[in-house]
Amino acid sequence: MPPKAHNSGGKAQKGADPFFIVAAMGLALLVTLGIFAMVPWMIGPPPSASDLDRMVSVQLKDLRPPEPEPEPEPLKPPEEKPPEPDVPMEQIMQRPLPEVPQMEPIPFTPDLSLSAVAGPAIAPPPPAGPMTFEAGEVDVAPRTMVQTPPVYPFRARRMGIEGWVRVRFLVGTDGVPRNIHVLEADPEGVFEDAVIQAISNWRFEAAVLEGRRVASWVVTPVRFQLGGN
Template sequence: MTQDLANTEKKEDRQGGLSWPRIAGISFAIALHAAALLLLLAPISPPAQDVEEEDVVAVTFIEPPPPPEDPPVVFNDPSPMDVQAPPPSPPAPPSSVPDIGSSVDASSRAMNPPVYPREEQRRGIQGTTVLIVSIDANGGVLDVEVERSSGNRNLDREAVKAARRWRFNPEVRDGRKISSRVRVPVEFKFN
């Protein structure tokens, strides 16, 4: 038994050094696994290329109308048979409805005034924000833009918030209400 133990220790001492076949086998296994991983990560089919469609404009040529025929020859000397009464005067144009521009409905503005921010009021900040308000044909607000700032972001924000709640008198052209844009100054000042 002691002898077997001694033989085993000698074998282990011999195998403790570098084993080139073992190194080659482990390297091959690692390379094989890396190649398999890369194959799994590669797409099966390449991604479709984005093809830009050309803008095609269809052009149709329209033939111009034929030139007018020569007018018939008319003699300027009136004959006794040609004496006629003067032509009737044209009818008067219909009375036009005056064009009315857009404006803020005063009652709506009074019911929904802008809120003076407390911090700005406490610090004594005043200013005027000029808004451009897009309105529809019924007087509702479509969009509100700040044309000229008051110099304070909070005052501008409150002016826009209030203008979104206002109602407007829409613009009237030829007797019809139309959508339009109106410039509205909103003033923040102490009374």
């Protein structure tokens, strides 16, 4: 077996040279500074001249003072209305009250008669209208006083149409015809209007029954013929 070497390193570490320690610290400091110096180059390229100009312009804009904002107009204080003068209580109590017109009482005398107790009087029924009679029920039938012939319709005359209309109407006590109704017509829808218009202008002498005038019904035909009687 080889002989064991003596451990002389412990003494060397314990008695280290101070110069060696200072040199090691200086070397570490230089390495650290070198690393910090290389960081900007590792991050990105150095700024160009245009970038510097841009940065300067931005800084100049930032250095301009902001324009002062316009001061708001001062608010006008609300106008204070003068307080209404207090009216003394004495004046309120002494004000005269408005005069109220005095109404004279209306004398009321209740009607205690039998009619008032029995209730309101019932009005008599209205008088019935004049009685009407047929032509065979009167002593004297109505007589024609004015009888204007009806106008021949132009369309029927141009087309050569002839015909007749049978009508019924009421002759009043004044001799005026009323309630004109068409009973029959041949042909229909041609002569009816002309007949009604003509009869409304006729005038009669009223019928007579027992010496007095009465209203009576009349039924008569009206004929339309071209160039004839």
